[in-house]
Structures are given as structure tokens and as C-alpha cells.
Amino acid sequence: MVNRKELHPEDSPRAGYGAHLRRLRERRDWTQDDLAARTSYSSQHISAVETARKPPTLPFSREADQALGTAGKADSLERLWNEMRYGSLREGFPEYVGYEGRAVEIRSFHIGIIPGLLQTPEYAQALANGDVRRGSITQQQADERVAFLMERQAALVRDRPPMLLVVMDESCIRRPIGGFAVMGAQLERLVEYAGLPNSVLQVAPYEIGERRSFDLPVNLLTLADRSMVAYAETHAQGHVDRDRTTVVSLLTAYHQLQAECLSQADSVAMIEQVRKGMS
Known part of the structure; x- marks a missing residue:
């Protein structure tokens, strides 16, 4: 794939989130444009989240989950966002x-x-x-x-x-x-x-x-x-x-x-x- 940036999920929680988003997207054989067409976010925004140049947000996570079919599931983006945001809190x-x-x-x-x-x-x-x-x-x-x-x-x-x-x-x-x-x-x-x-x-x-x-x-x-x-x-x-x-x-x-x-x-x-x- 042209200009496909290599991700390093171990670098930070934000990088891990971006790599997970890419995995979910590519599992469906979608491009960033495909995901953008199913959400209110641009492909440029999605690219920035995947490469950790922009932080993910709760609204973004929920909307992407709806598009990707992961809402409420163990591998949902919202769950990962919660883990990032509230990592000092008890599990669950x-x-x-x-x-x-x-x-x-x-x-x-x-x-x-x-x-x-x-x-x-x-x-x-x-x-x-x-x-x-x-x-x-x-x-x-x-x-x-x-x-x-x-x-x-x-x-x-x-x-x-x-x-x-x-x-x-x-x-x-x-x-x-x-x-x-x-x-x-x-x-x-x-x-x-x-x-x-x-x-x-x-x-x-x-x-x-x-x-x-x-x-x-x-x-x-x-x-x-x-x-x-x-x-x-x-x-x-x-x-x-x-x-x-x-x-x-x-x-x-x-x-x-x-x-x-x-x-x-x-x-x-x-x-x-x-x-x-x-x-």
C-alpha cells in the first residue's frame, strides 16, 4: 500500500489505540476513505488518529464502533478509550x-x-x-x-x-x-x-x-x-x-x-x- 506508515503500538497508549483502529478497519478491507464515508470524520482525521498524531475522543470511538460493528464488544474502541482515559481506576x-x-x-x-x-x-x-x-x-x-x-x-x-x-x-x-x-x-x-x-x-x-x-x-x-x-x-x-x-x-x-x-x-x-x- 502506498504511503502506508508503519505503526508502533508499544510506543504509547495513543499509538496502541491507532494500531487497533487500523486492525479493525483493515479486517473489513476498508480504506480510510471507506470508514470516513460511514462516519462524520474525514479520512485525514482517521489517518491522524491511526498514526497517533491526534488523540482519540469518546465521540470518535463510539461513532467508529458503530461503523465497524464493534459497539459493546470486547474489542471496541470505546472500551480501549476508557482504558486509556481511566487506567488508574478499577477494572470494569x-x-x-x-x-x-x-x-x-x-x-x-x-x-x-x-x-x-x-x-x-x-x-x-x-x-x-x-x-x-x-x-x-x-x-x-x-x-x-x-x-x-x-x-x-x-x-x-x-x-x-x-x-x-x-x-x-x-x-x-x-x-x-x-x-x-x-x-x-x-x-x-x-x-x-x-x-x-x-x-x-x-x-x-x-x-x-x-x-x-x-x-x-x-x-x-x-x-x-x-x-x-x-x-x-x-x-x-x-x-x-x-x-x-x-x-x-x-x-x-x-x-x-x-x-x-x-x-x-x-x-x-x-x-x-x-x-x-x-x-
Whole structure:
């Protein structure tokens, strides 16, 4: 092929993306002009992405996936873009966030840490800085993690926001993160959140003991077509599950947990009590 530039995918993540794009295109015996004709991007733009002269974007990845027939598949460009953009995050989490932004209902359970969607920037930064001190991530990755969290929160502020149901183990509100000032402001934000019309906030008190149905964080999403997605994670990785049997089982356990929790009014009272103890 004339003027076909040799690619070096090992040089950088961007170069690896470009080489993958070329493989997908050539697998279909398409030229860059052929792919351009099926997208809103020019052949010059596609060439620049393939040769790493231009960075790929999420819109480009999604549009190219649709044209190439790779949308939602293991070798999709969107998945590779997510890995590039959010490489410091747990495996599976970027995929989950893609669903989260389209959910009409979000149910979550958390242990030890306030859920990300309700974290203040200062609380989130304190957590990320702790990982930096332990050497598990760099300061740049910590800052990117916090910025990404703020993007997730902003994506849920829309004309018709999702219903957000949160159950927190009592440890979430009693574990001081970032010092009393940061934690006090975080607890105040929880109280404000509980007053929103699209929110349900409950604390799972210590005394429910073995009746707590989860020992790991769990997230359950309901999408606009009423299908559901589950996401659970360990310390090392996360996993997205769309199997109906598994998701329904987790939903049942979530409802059982809610029945054991404090009411929202009693949960807010406990949070206020803890907050006043920090002042």
C-alpha cells in the first residue's frame, strides 16, 4: 500500500489505540476513505488518529464502533478509550460509569467510605491522597480520579435526574476522612442530599449484625428500558453483570437490607448526631 506508515503500538497508549483502529478497519478491507464515508470524520482525521498524531475522543470511538460493528464488544474502541482515559481506576468501573450516566434509578450499598456520587471534593481528594501516600497511585492519577468523580456527579444533574437510593453501613459516617472539618462538611452534605425529592438515604446500623445482606459494595442500575445492570467490586477489581438471574438476586438482597435499615428520618438524625460530635 502506498504511503502506508508503519505503526508502533508499544510506543504509547495513543499509538496502541491507532494500531487497533487500523486492525479493525483493515479486517473489513476498508480504506480510510471507506470508514470516513460511514462516519462524520474525514479520512485525514482517521489517518491522524491511526498514526497517533491526534488523540482519540469518546465521540470518535463510539461513532467508529458503530461503523465497524464493534459497539459493546470486547474489542471496541470505546472500551480501549476508557482504558486509556481511566487506567488508574478499577477494572470494569469505566464500563459501569457508562451505564450510570444513562440510568433512571441508581441503588447502592457502601461500607467504610461515603459513596462517590455523594462525596465532597475535599473528601474525595483526601481519599485519593491517601492512596498516593501508600504509593498505589501517583499524584496526577489522584487528581484525575477526583476530576473524574466530579464529572460523574455533574452528569447526574439534569432536567430529569435519576432516583438515587443509597444504603450506607454505619462505618461510612463514623470513619473520619480528611480530619474533622472535611468530615463535618461531608456529613452536612449527606443531610442536604436526604432532602432532595429524588433521594432515599438510609444507614445500616451496626446492630443489624448478620442481617446485613452484603459484605462488599454493590451498585444496581435500572435503565430507561427497565433492564438492570449490577456492579460489585473487591479491593482489586470491579465486575459489571447484566445477567438477569444474578441481578434480580442482588435486587432482592438489597430490598431485604433496606428493611433492616434505619428510616431516612432516623438515618439523618444519626448523621446529625455524629456531625455535632465532630464540632
